[in-house]
Amino acid sequence: MSDVTVPARTAGEAGSGDPVEPxxxxxxxxxxxxxxxxxxxxxxxxxxxxxxxxxxxxxxxxxxxxxxxxxxxxxxxxxxxxxxxxxxxxxxxxxxxxxxxxxxxxxxxxxxxxxxxxxxxxxxxxxxxxxxxxxxxxxxxxxxxxxxxxxxxxxxxxxxxxxxxxxxxxxxxxxxxxxxxxxxxxxxxxxxxxxxxxxxxxxxxxxxxxxxGYDPLGRGPGAVLRYGAGRAAGLLLAARVARRLGLLGEADADAHRRLVAAAGLSTAEQVWPDRAGTLVLLEALGRPHVCAGSLLTPVGPFGSGPGTGTGPAHDTAPVPLGHQDADRGRHETAAAAR
CATH class of the missing domain: 3.40.50 (Rossmann fold)
Incomplete structure (x- = not known):
């Protein structure tokens, strides 16, 4: 990929009608x-x-x-x-x-x-x-x-x-x-x-x-374009899920929040729906997580049991399919300790 330099501002803003440099x-x-x-x-x-x-x-x-x-x-x-x-x-x-x-x-x-x-x-x-x-x-x-x-x-x-x-x-x-x-x-x-x-x-x-280039249908490396599912809130959700699963470091998760905020978009957390699905997740900026040969990681609903209510202290991110029982046990243990 050739260099793309984001230039200094020119004479006018988009739509201002002022002359701009070609x-x-x-x-x-x-x-x-x-x-x-x-x-x-x-x-x-x-x-x-x-x-x-x-x-x-x-x-x-x-x-x-x-x-x-x-x-x-x-x-x-x-x-x-x-x-x-x-x-x-x-x-x-x-x-x-x-x-x-x-x-x-x-x-x-x-x-x-x-x-x-x-x-x-x-x-x-x-x-x-x-x-x-x-x-x-x-x-x-x-x-x-x-x-x-x-x-x-x-x-x-x-x-x-x-x-x-x-x-x-x-x-x-x-x-x-x-x-x-x-x-x-x-x-x-x-x-x-x-x-x-x-x-x-x-x-x-x-x-x-x-x-x-070599994946016109977006089923291989091109699937990375599904990251965030078309919304800035989706970028933040994917970062939070990856962070919870231990894939993404805190600094890179924070980089998501800072970039979205710099664009003037909401950084409010999105609640994961109570159903199974797939997400593109990152292990680091620019490095998608590969799950069973695919960039799409299956994730399931949070599950049920103690600690799964909604509220400021509740982490609503999903867990990988097949791991709901283990995750539920972790919350039950934490609830008993309280």
């Missing part, structure tokens, strides 16, 4: 047999790159544009202007350009048929997930990958708390050597300059591509 942090994603470029651009010149790439993909220069809900007028206007030199038309013989969040992009990729698909994510979370966009075609079931992903972090508006999860997960579980630089750039108010957001996107694209 930035180009393009990446090439390799997921199994699929290879496609991810253009991570900041600045008005980025629209020209989209025009040229789409023109190169469409033999007859035709393209169709689909936009999902929630796309801002500013984002859609930039894409429309970039596609204006190209002839409109259906995707047959041309290119389908999909603009929107993660669900919109995945739906377009699954239903586009044989047409090349250009994806324009319009949320930080979708941009940071550009390496996990290989989907099964709805008609054939065969994997499909985009021909191009075009990311414009400078078109994001407002606080970005909701899109930071991939950044936090990838730093904790895949590339902890970026921990200090990312932690120093996180802001509790969720407002970032475009160059910093571009660096976050590039970091995630490289980290995810690295673990999915």
């Amino acid at each position: 930035a180009v942090l393009d990446r090439a994603v390799q997921v199994g047999a699929f290879r496609y470029p991810v253009l991570v651009r900041v600045g008005t010149a980025a629209s020209g790159a989209l025009t040229e790439h789409v023109r190169g993909l469409a033999a007859d220069r035709r393209c169709a544009l689909v936009a999902g809900p929630g796309v801002s007028a500013r984002q859609l206007g930039e894409v429309t202007a970039a596609l204006e030199p190209l002839a409109p038309g259906g995707p047959a013989g041309g290119v389908l350009v999909a603009v929107g969040g993660r669900a919109t992009l995945r739906r377009a990729l699954a239903t586009a048929g044989t047409a090349p698909v250009v994806l324009v994510p319009t949320t930080l979370g979708a941009m940071c997930g550009a390496s996990v966009l290989v989907r099964g075609d709805a008609a054939t079931g065969r994997p499909r990958a985009p021909a191009l992903v075009w990311c414009r972090p400078d078109l994001l508006d407002g606080p970005q708390h909701g899109g930071l999860f991939p950044v936090l997960r990838d730093v904790l579980a895949i590339c902890p050597y970026f921990y200090d630089s990312v932690a120093a750039r996180l802001r509790p108010d969720g407002r970032y300059d475009p160059a910093t957001l571009a660096a976050f996107v590039a970091l995630c694209v490289e980290a995810q591509s690295g673990v999915l």
Whole structure:
């Protein structure tokens, strides 16, 4: 993985409308047999790159544009202007350009048929997930990958708390050597300059591509992307479970809390549901725990008996399946001693 430097702040914050310094942090994603470029651009010149790439993909220069809900007028206007030199038309013989969040992009990729698909994510979370966009075609079931992903972090508006999860997960579980630089750039108010957001996107694209390169289905090393189950609270729960099981040291568990807090997200503890499940757990930052050849560790409900009520002193983390009886006995012994 090449170095990704999180830059110093530039002239404006995301969505502020102030001039910002141009930035180009393009990446090439390799997921199994699929290879496609991810253009991570900041600045008005980025629209020209989209025009040229789409023109190169469409033999007859035709393209169709689909936009999902929630796309801002500013984002859609930039894409429309970039596609204006190209002839409109259906995707047959041309290119389908999909603009929107993660669900919109995945739906377009699954239903586009044989047409090349250009994806324009319009949320930080979708941009940071550009390496996990290989989907099964709805008609054939065969994997499909985009021909191009075009990311414009400078078109994001407002606080970005909701899109930071991939950044936090990838730093904790895949590339902890970026921990200090990312932690120093996180802001509790969720407002970032475009160059910093571009660096976050590039970091995630490289980290995810690295673990999915030889595991496109995410069943081996790529399963690490299930760490935290899509939520910052899930990161904290996984750290607490791993700590309780003696897998993760206190310093690394605390590193989870500090990173989540630096991003302005809640560090409140999550209660494990009263059912069995699986979790990706860490033995150290960047080192997933392997259980019977899998990164998914089966865990069960806490059990029943003394010491299993709820309250400030109650540890609600689960225990590995098959160990509930031993864990219950430990609590009964502790209760008797009291």
